Amino acid sequence: MTTLPPPPEGTPAAGIPPTEPFADPDGLHSAGQTDQRAASAVEGKTVATRRRRRSGSPGALADIWSRYKRNKLAVAGLVIVAVILFMAIFQPFLTPYDPFEQNLLNTTAPPSADHILGTDVLGRDMYSALVYGARLAMVVGIGTMLMSVIVGVAFGALAGYKRGWVDAVIMRFTDILLAFPLLVGAIFVVRIFGQGVLPVVIALVIFGWPTSARLMRGQTLALRESEYVEAARSIGASDTRIVLRHILPNAIAPVVVYAFTSVGVVVVAMASLSFLGVGVPADVPEWGRLISQSYNFIRVPGNEHLWLAPAMAIVITTLAFAFVADGLRDALDPKLRGGN
Amino acid sequence: MRRSRTGFAVVALGAAAAMVLTGCAQRSNQGAPEGGSAQPSVGYPETPPVEVVPGKPGGVFRLGITEPTAIDPYNVQESEGTSVANALFTGLVQVEPDGTVVPGVATDWSANDDCSQWTFNLKPNTHFHNGEVVDATSFKRGWERVAAPNSGSEVSYHLDVIQGYEEFQAGQAPEMTGVQVASANQLVVNLVQPDCEFPLRTNHPALSPAPAAVGPTSDPNYTDAPIGNGPFKMDGKWEHDKGIRLVRFEEYDAGPKAYLDAIEFTILNPQNGVQLETDGFKAGTFDWARMPTPLIGPNRAEFEPQGKWLSKKTNGINYFVAMNAEPPLNSPEARKAVSMAIDRAAIAEGVFKGAQAPADSIVPSLFPDAYQPGVCDACVYDPVKAKELAEKAGLTPGTEINLSFNTGAGHEEWTAAVRQQLEQNLGLKVNYQGVPFTDHLNNMEAKGASGLYRLAWGADYPTPGNYLIPLMATSSIKLDAEGKVTGNNYSRYSNPEFDALVARASATKDEAARNELWKEAERIAIGRDLAVIPLFQRQQFRLVDHSKWGNVNMDFNEDPTFDQIFLK
Numbered sequence: 001m002t003t004l005p006p007p008p009e010g011t012p013a014a015g016i017p018p019t020e021p022f023a024d025p026d027g028l029h030s031a032g033q034t035d036q037r038a039a040s041a042v043e044g045k046t047v048a049t050r051r052r053r054r055s056g057s058p059g060a061l062a063d064i065w066s067r068y069k070r071n072k073l074a075v076a077g078l079v080i081v082a083v084i085l086f087m088a089i090f091q092p093f094l095t096p097y098d099p100f101e102q103n104l105l106n107t108t109a110p111p112s113a114d115h116i117l118g119t120d121v122l123g124r125d126m127y128s129a130l131v132y133g134a135r136l137a138m139v140v141g142i143g144t145m146l147m148s149v150i151v152g153v154a155f156g157a158l159a160g161y162k163r164g165w166v167d168a169v170i171m172r173f174t175d176i177l178l179a180f181p182l183l184v185g186a187i188f189v190v191r192i193f194g195q196g197v198l199p200v201v202i203a204l205v206i207f208g209w210p211t212s213a214r215l216m217r218g219q220t221l222a223l224r225e226s227e228y229v230e231a232a233r234s235i236g237a238s239d240t241r242i243v244l245r246h247i248l249p250n251a252i253a254p255v256v257v258y259a260f261t262s263v264g265v266v267v268v269a270m271a272s273l274s275f276l277g278v279g280v281p282a283d284v285p286e287w288g289r290l291i292s293q294s295y296n297f298i299r300v301p302g303n304e305h306l307w308l309a310p311a312m313a314i315v316i317t318t319l320a321f322a323f324v325a326d327g328l329r330d331a332l333d334p335k336l337r338g339g340n
Numbered sequence: 341m342r343r344s345r346t347g348f349a350v351v352a353l354g355a356a357a358a359m360v361l362t363g364c365a366q367r368s369n370q371g372a373p374e375g376g377s378a379q380p381s382v383g384y385p386e387t388p389p390v391e392v393v394p395g396k397p398g399g400v401f402r403l404g405i406t407e408p409t410a411i412d413p414y415n416v417q418e419s420e421g422t423s424v425a426n427a428l429f430t431g432l433v434q435v436e437p438d439g440t441v442v443p444g445v446a447t448d449w450s451a452n453d454d455c456s457q458w459t460f461n462l463k464p465n466t467h468f469h470n471g472e473v474v475d476a477t478s479f480k481r482g483w484e485r486v487a488a489p490n491s492g493s494e495v496s497y498h499l500d501v502i503q504g505y506e507e508f509q510a511g512q513a514p515e516m517t518g519v520q521v522a523s524a525n526q527l528v529v530n531l532v533q534p535d536c537e538f539p540l541r542t543n544h545p546a547l548s549p550a551p552a553a554v555g556p557t558s559d560p561n562y563t564d565a566p567i568g569n570g571p572f573k574m575d576g577k578w579e580h581d582k583g584i585r586l587v588r589f590e591e592y593d594a595g596p597k598a599y600l601d602a603i604e605f606t607i608l609n610p611q612n613g614v615q616l617e618t619d620g621f622k623a624g625t626f627d628w629a630r631m632p633t634p635l636i637g638p639n640r641a642e643f644e645p646q647g648k649w650l651s652k653k654t655n656g657i658n659y660f661v662a663m664n665a666e667p668p669l670n671s672p673e674a675r676k677a678v679s680m681a682i683d684r685a686a687i688a689e690g691v692f693k694g695a696q697a698p699a700d701s702i703v704p705s706l707f708p709d710a711y712q713p714g715v716c717d718a719c720v721y722d723p724v725k726a727k728e729l730a731e732k733a734g735l736t737p738g739t740e741i742n743l744s745f746n747t748g749a750g751h752e753e754w755t756a757a758v759r760q761q762l763e764q765n766l767g768l769k770v771n772y773q774g775v776p777f778t779d780h781l782n783n784m785e786a787k788g789a790s791g792l793y794r795l796a797w798g799a800d801y802p803t804p805g806n807y808l809i810p811l812m813a814t815s816s817i818k819l820d821a822e823g824k825v826t827g828n829n830y831s832r833y834s835n836p837e838f839d840a841l842v843a844r845a846s847a848t849k850d851e852a853a854r855n856e857l858w859k860e861a862e863r864i865a866i867g868r869d870l871a872v873i874p875l876f877q878r879q880q881f882r883l884v885d886h887s888k889w890g891n892v893n894m895d896f897n898e899d900p901t902f903d904q905i906f907l908k
Contacts, residue, residue, distance in 0.1 A: 092366075095366060096366060096367050097366050097367050097368075097369040098366050098369065100760075101368075101369045101370075102369075102756070102757055102760050103369045103370055103371070103690075104683070104686040104687060104689065104690030104691065104757060105370075105371060105686070105689075105690060106371075106690075107690040107691065107693075108693075121691065121753050122690070122691065122753055122756060122757055123369070123690060124369070125369055128366075194773075195773065195774065276747075276748070277747030277748050277752065277774055278747070281772050281773070281774070282745075282747070282752035282753075282755065282756055282772070282774050283752075283755075283756030283759055283760070283772060289752075292752070293752060293753055296632045296633055296634045296750075297634045299615060299632070299635065300632075300634045300635055300638060301638070303634070
């Protein structure tokens with residue numbers, strides 16, 4: 001890619017206000033459509049154009065939904081994700097006990113009327129601990145996903161659009177980060193920043209953004225040569241505008257799909273870090289910690305709830321996000337778009 | 341695709357809301373469940389020692405261990421290596437499981453007036469496995485092999501009380517001058533300072549004799565099949581990560597011959613070795629087995645009635661290093677407040693399921709003549725008294741205190757319980773931190789360290805002094821140029837009165853008088869000053885079939901007494 005010429009230094013915005021005209025395509029316009037819109041994009045019609053697009057939105061969304069709901073697993077995944085998010089947000093109202101409160105007089109108790117999933121090795125209510133764990137998993141999972149995507153998209157777009165040495169530097173940097181096995185790298189980072197939720201998020205973002213950056217760069221490289229971008233440039237749209245308004249919306253689909261898959265990866269990664277003793281502090285009822293502290297009980301009859309419950313929580317969450325990502329991939333793929 | 345932003349917004353809002361919403365009224369999770377507590381009482385009882393009776397030759401004793409660091413005395417360190425080395429070698433003296441010292445190769449030993457010079461008379465004409473005679477030179481050879489500049493030994497410090505050790509180890513002297521071969525069967529040892537318990541030290545494998553045919557410490561061909569003088573000899577070489585087989589040494593003449601035909605050590609993966617030992621015992625492939633902590637209760641219920649259970653309080657104390665030199669624990673009141681706010685019994689029952697017993701002293705009950713039950717009067721749970729003491733000491737609610745432990749070694753749960761107790765009972769703000777063991781040590785050693793650090797201590801030699809001196813004597817702080825602690829007194833407790841007492845004890849020949857001095861020293865350092873905070877007494881559990889094997893006891897190193905066991 002280094003053989004390609006660098007893009008023209010910032011297309012001059014002289015005279016023509018860089019307003020809406022082509023902004024936006026819902027991701028699927030043909031070059032022809034773009035041209036038409038470009039042609040109609042004379043000053044004064046801007047507002048009308050915007051309105052038309054707005055009114056067209058529900059149609060596109062409905063279109064995506066109609067394709068999404070064909071995938072039954074994806075719908076099931078969406079329901080589960082919604083439930084987990086609900087639990088995460090309303091945790092304090094859903095947990096019968098303080099998830100941190102220990103009771104050394106009643107440890108490793110099997111499920112009962114008082115404790116529907118029993119108690120853990122410190123006598124904490126297992127159900128409350130799991131719901132609290134869901135909140136942690138969502139805060140870390142979604143927080144990490146958002147930050148990785150924001151950082152990744154920014155650097156990916158920059159690399160793909162600017163090309164040249166900027167591209168080379170950013171891509172070599174992502175190569176270095178991607179060369180680290182996720183867990184090893186994350187352990188390293190957590191050792192530097194110390195234990196806690198924030199260091200875990202930082203570690204996972206550091207090793208999570210390169211993938212979205214690479215996806216974004218690939219898309220940007222392809223789109224920057226497309227005719228509608230060429231057209232935008234010809235009428236003087238600035239680089240920032242072209243990237244934000246024309247390239248980003250069209251390039252984001254694969255990144256979104258990846259983002260949903262990555263939530264599952266992040267949830268597992270955090271649990272693994274905590275299982276290994278380098279994630280959250282040891283007294284936080286996090287899913288990986290709950291498994292780690294019951295590791296020795298695996299062969300002790302009558303204590304299955306100790307490890308089975310948190311293990312199932314991780315499995316269900318990861319699968320749910322994977323199903324959603326799978327459904328989204330199909331729904332957002334223009335090649336699968338039905339005639340509408 | 342612009343709409344996906346809406347999706348992000350919803351998700352972001354959800355995440356934000358999740359972070360904003362905080363706790364509300366919930367049910368109390370306290371007290372025993374209805375229908376009474378199912379928890380065991382604190383600490384499982386010890387099983388009485390098995391009486392040693394004459395046996396008959398025969399039997400192969402099989403057990404699992406993890407890969408030892410070394411079985412050659414030059415670098416034997418952990419329980420596994422010690423187990424093998426003690427079967428292969430017989431030192432000057434031997435220590436019975438109850439702590440009594442009995443002759444090994446030496447028939448008798450005596451000291452000069454101030455215990456700075458020791459004379460050992462050896463049994464004439466005892467033999468190594470290769471037929472060589474064991475004499476005073478063999479011991480000098482063995483000790484110098486360990487202390488040699490390039491030995492690669494990590495345990496040569498056991499010899500550092502002998503004159504000439506430092507010069508010899510630095511390569512400045514051709515021999516260790518403090519070890520003198522007076523005659524073929526008389527060994528004279530000069531010490532750098534009086535030590536009336538020196539013979540106990542010679543029980544460590546590092547002080548074993550070596551034959552003239554000994555190989556260099558750098559040669560695995562030798563160190564994997566060392567030539568010893570003990571009741572058992574190598575059968576082939578140490579198969580790394582697989583096993584070690586020892587057979588009876590038929591010409592053993594330093595003591596009574598062993599009864600067992602052979603000992604088979606199977607080397608197991610440390611990750612799940614303990615579980616495999618239990619599985620092996622149940623399947624009949626092991627004769628002696630450890631077990632994972634959660635299985636101790638169920639195993640006891642199953643095997644104790646069958647006469648296949650061994651339980652013993654052993655050489656070890658789990659304790660908190662309490663940083664004496666830095667606030668907030670720089671006063672005895674503060675340390676006692678913290679100690680009395682910890683409910684050891686509840687942790688022993690709830691978290692350890694009765695597998696550990698609360699400690700009430702730093703010198704464990706393994707030393708019946710020096711053990712003082714309840715010498716640590718602040719080892720009793722008393723939140724009211726704790727609060728009073730805390731107020732006196734300025735340990736007000738909200739005071740920050742470090743609570744540090746090493747990860748991956750099963751300390752997560754009980755330290756989490758301690759954290760909650762300190763927060764609830766004293767209102768302290770606990771900085772709770774788990775780090776890998778090397779970091780944990782570094783943090784403890786560092787200048788300005790404060791708060792509580794969990795640690796365990798087992799004595800190298802069976803004497804109370806090996807608890808008191810390393811953990812609390814001023815001489816064991818050993819600050820380096822940067823102010824780092826390089827000894828074992830991480831608490832930095834320094835009290836001239838205590839130092840004088842332990843020095844006097846070390847130089848006191850009479851055992852009873854010496855034990856009184858040890859006791860007095862502990863009353864000051866633990867009873868009055870609480871230099872360190874004792875938490876739990878180490879207790880060990882084994883599965884072993886007493887109806888099949890006779891004379892099975894657990895020795896000082898928590899290993900079976902191989903030289904006495906016989907097949908019934």
